[in-house]
Amino acid sequence: MAMALNSAQSLRTVIDRSSLPFPAVRTFILASASPARRKLLAQAGITAQTIVSGVDESVVQAGDAGSLAGILAGLKARAVLAGLSAGGDTRAVDGVDALVLGCDSVLGFAGEILGKPESPDDATARWKAMRGRSAVLYTAHCLIDGATGEAVEETVATTIHFAEPSDAEIAAYVATGEPLDVAGSFTIDGLGGAFVTRLEGDHTNVIGLSIPTLRLMLARLNVPLVSLWSTP
Numbered sequence: 677m678a679m680a681l682n683s684a685q686s687l688r689t690v691i692d693r694s695s696l697p698f699p700a701v702r703t704f705i706l707a708s709a710s711p712a713r714r715k716l717l718a719q720a721g722i723t724a725q726t727i728v729s730g731v732d733e734s735v736v737q738a739g740d741a742g743s744l745a746g747i748l749a750g751l752k753a754r755a756v757l758a759g760l761s762a763g764g765d766t767r768a769v770d771g772v773d774a775l776v777l778g779c780d781s782v783l784g785f786a787g788e789i790l791g792k793p794e795s796p797d798d799a800t801a802r803w804k805a806m807r808g809r810s811a812v813l814y815t816a817h818c819l820i821d822g823a824t825g826e827a828v829e830e831t832v833a834t835t836i837h838f839a840e841p842s843d844a845e846i847a848a849y850v851a852t853g854e855p856l857d858v859a860g861s862f863t864i865d866g867l868g869g870a871f872v873t874r875l876e877g878d879h880t881n882v883i884g885l886s887i888p889t890l891r892l893m894l895a896r897l898n899v900p901l902v903s904l905w906s907t908p
């Protein structure tokens with residue numbers, strides 16, 4: 677018999693989870709201070725606990741943007757897991773070993789590796805160089821199963837095509853402060869979206885965490901993404 681869904685209920689809340697062939701919901705830890713990543717996980721149905729890794733990104737070097745992001749994502753995830761282990765127990769509050777995800781995003785543009793801008797002047801100079809051109813945003817992901825120590829790593833690239841904002845538009849955008857806190861000095865889901873004409877690839881990857889890729893990484897750890905959907 678089909679159950680009538682009232683407007684407040686989503687399909688998920690009426691499914692009896694015990695009837696699903698999924699393992700118990702695992703605790704999911706996001707090893708990132710990024711509010712954008714946390715929001716992406718929430719929108720994907722995953723209620724993550726946040727533990728900021730504290731990794732000093734400035735001391736890490738690499739030959740290209742994708743490699744740098746990969747090294748940093750791994751350092752962040754492993755630093756958080758080590759912290760949990762150091763506490764004597766990788767179990768999170770519900771007594772189940774946690775899944776830990778570290779991410780890092782950098783922009784590859786004209787042969788340069790660009791993270792967050794150093795200053796408003798840096799953000800301005802970057803925009804004047806990027807406008808009318810394209811760049812590649814790399815987000816690396818390192819997902820570790822705290823129960824087994826098994827790690828899965830993936831780096832995803834999305835090409836961004838920029839519009840041609842005027843000097844006045846760039847000045848107004850930098851003055852908002854938004855470009856100062858994000859890799860590449862732009863967002864696609866905030867004010868910066870006005871200056872991005874086209875993307876080639878996964879848009880969540882640009883924001884900071886590729887949700888379709890996370891689903892495939894979880895599957896490699898035998899954790900169906902849908903098993904993490906939190907019921908309200």
Ligand SMILES: Nc1nc2c(ncn2[C@H]2C[C@H](O)[C@@H](COP(=O)(O)OP(=O)(O)OP(=O)(O)O)O2)c(=O)[nH]1
Nearest residue numbers: 708709710712780781858859863864865882883884
């Ligand atoms: N909302 C939004 N945020 C973006 C976008 N592009 C990049 N970001 C943010 C996501 C990350 O918070 C930040 C990239 O810097 P990182 O990968 O180093 O992460 P963050 O320093 O924020 O935190 P973490 O190092 O992981 O603790 O830029 C975008 O299009 N939209």
